[in-house]
Amino acid sequence: MDLSEHRKQQLLRRTRWLVGLFIAGLVVSGATAIPLETELTWLANWLGIEPDQGAQAQSEMAIWLLRVKTALREINTSYPFIGYGGDWLAFGHFMIAIAFVGAWRDPVRNVWLFQFGLIACALVVPYALTFGAVRGIPLWWRLIDCSFGILGAIPLWLCLCYTRELKHDG
Numbered sequence: 001m002d003l004s005e006h007r008k009q010q011l012l013r014r015t016r017w018l019v020g021l022f023i024a025g026l027v028v029s030g031a032t033a034i035p036l037e038t039e040l041t042w043l044a045n046w047l048g049i050e051p052d053q054g055a056q057a058q059s060e061m062a063i064w065l066l067r068v069k070t071a072l073r074e075i076n077t078s079y080p081f082i083g084y085g086g087d088w089l090a091f092g093h094f095m096i097a098i099a100f101v102g103a104w105r106d107p108v109r110n111v112w113l114f115q116f117g118l119i120a121c122a123l124v125v126p127y128a129l130t131f132g133a134v135r136g137i138p139l140w141w142r143l144i145d146c147s148f149g150i151l152g153a154i155p156l157w158l159c160l161c162y163t164r165e166l167k168h169d170g
Contacts, residue, residue: 003165011162012107018155018162019104022117023097025152030093033086037072044069064138107163114160121156124149 003011032039044050049062051070058066075082103113125146132142 008166011166015107015159015162015166016104018159019100019107022152022155022159023100023104026093026097026100029148030090030097033090033093036083036086037069037076040065040069040072060138061140064141103159107159108167111160111163111167114156114163117156118153118160121149121153124152 044062044065047062047065049058049065051066100113100117102110107114128142128145128149132139132145137145
């Protein structure tokens, strides 16, 4: 089946837009792994969470966010080298984003990146649920982490479908 030139361009445009969205998500996710203490301070202020409120006056989420914020402040003050792990997490996100530039440039030749990305997105769920439980992360936070894998899979799956259609035309 031969695709029209218009359909080929449409599929390529859609694929590149979705890959660009995925790359942007990786970059933003990586960049937000670096200034965690600052981000938690902003989030707590935005949500109106005050450390001097009684524990009964705060939700489970507020108590958790204040606990994490306090821990990050103590770690950053006394043991700033621990943050280096988050810096490397960010680096990993940036490098994966760079790899997806290949899929943006030539999605048919680099279709394996969509398959790799879908596998990685699927593995986010058991990884977050398992290691989050081991580390004492509340279930609601682990579910937020799982959502990144689920939401990330959507554009990758569409890219895989579009790329297969493009490939079958060749």
